[in-house]
Amino acid sequence: MEVVLCGVDGSELHMYKGEMAWVNEQAPVVFGDEIIGRVSSIGADAKACRGLDVGDLVTVESRWPCEGCRTCDTGQYYLCEKRNVFTGYGTLPMSHAPGLWGGYATHVFVPEYALAYKVPEGLSERTALIACSPLANGIRWVEKGGTKPGDHVAVIGPGTQGLACALAAVRLGAKVTLIGLEADCERLEVAKGFGVFHTVAMERGETVDVTIRRIQEAAGDVDVVVETAGAGTAKKLALELVRPLGTVVNVSVTTPAEQPVDWPSLIQREVTLVNPLSHPGAVDRAFELAQELLADGIDIGEWITHVYGLEEADKAIEAAAYKLDVRPVKVALQPR
Template structure:
């Protein structure tokens, strides 16, 4: 190994659900022959990172489910950086280029990977939850090129825009699942960072009307700025009634659920028309109760899920760069890695933030 190779780095390390530590001198991962080592520029804090740090059973397991994460690991999957070292087998990259990677690290061998459906890869390794796939809350990240979907990021893309590549890619996949046509009245429930990515991309699909719902007015203002035709706060407006009025009593054609709150599911099922399309994006903290006969007997709905961001990064990078996808003001605050606890607190949104990120 050459003498200039860095030995230690600042890193946030998760040792257990209750033990996250800032390490000022954590060992820099070795850059193997098939690896790229990037110097991290920034890493967004995701709701998933918060849930994991709060010890959620879907990450750490409980009586009914096994642990999915493999500690010790460095959190963070919303990262990008510049190439610092390149393994000798890796072709097509240069030191100093900027890259981002899909959050999932496909195994390449399971049934899903072998049929091109890499985002549902069975072992489901995601950067930032496994010691073999450490994430971006460290000065360096090892990218194993054989298990990574790598994308080049233009040099001139502003830091705040590049941070939105991962979230907006998830937004795009969700909206693609909705198959929006130009005669569709689309209701999107939830205008957080991911919801805003859905607004700006859904607008590119030219729906007849794009209606955005959220309980926080500040988010609705941003949704309007990003292209929503109508914004409503369900705590102030009877949204089901308004949609029925607007559609001669039929209901909306498409409902996208991006809040993770059971009431948003029930509301969507009420306002969607017969033969409509319901897309579920969110992660919920508990079960939702709903009369399932709406799906079959009453309305014959298409109910679809959306997970991660298959094949979405190239489009998102290109359209953030050319300004078609709006990003202004979404990254609302950045922190140094030393301040990770404060960053995680702001990332809950309790001070009115959209995306909070670590900046190196």
């Protein structure tokens, strides 16, 4: 598959700097697991069984099922027990033939069991890129929180993933509050365009208690919190913001020392804590939702504000991590 667009993630800065032990153990790897490309070569059997041909615009999921194990058989192939969670695009070592296992490249190899999807007519490369992973995650994570129409859903962190969760919740009929920092004003503004009820820009030094009061006064008690930011303060906010019998959806990671959990408080309010990983079985639905959104005048492809060439991958990663003098919503690499 010839890569036409690959998503760049702020967390890749930590991998790039060698701060993530599990990546170092796999290295050298090719980054990039949000991939849109065109079929450049395909065998006769694959052509027949996949219904694809050279030139088709496709995406491929970063993980795929094995021949059979407990988690793959139940549909959660991102947790394959035979391979391990690091076997996929962006994480497979280059030493594993043919080495083309990441979207920061001109080409990726699509193996027999990989899940490739044709991008529907009418979706641009950019719209497909946001749909194929961030929106697919958003759909699944909001559902994992048990979100129902009319619920008040608070999403912490207005990065691409937080925006996608907020959008998925809005489309489910929830009342959505999106929470960020003052530096996130461009991203919070994007959310106002697709119907979030309320946005909160936390001020420097603002305590969690103050933020909770601001949210409750503006929009009432929170039924579901989706925590996408990863910082210790964000985790604390998530666990204290949710109402008794509510649900916290934890999808972001940071170092263990920064993740306080007040276990007694979770029992005293009977809070449900769920930890979904990625988006098995959600890509087709994300493409459908992206088409519905387009029909309603919302193009999630516009979230891609900065595009870099392959030779500027380091700059793209720094931009995505807010290390340059730009405030992107979503960064992508365009190898051609």
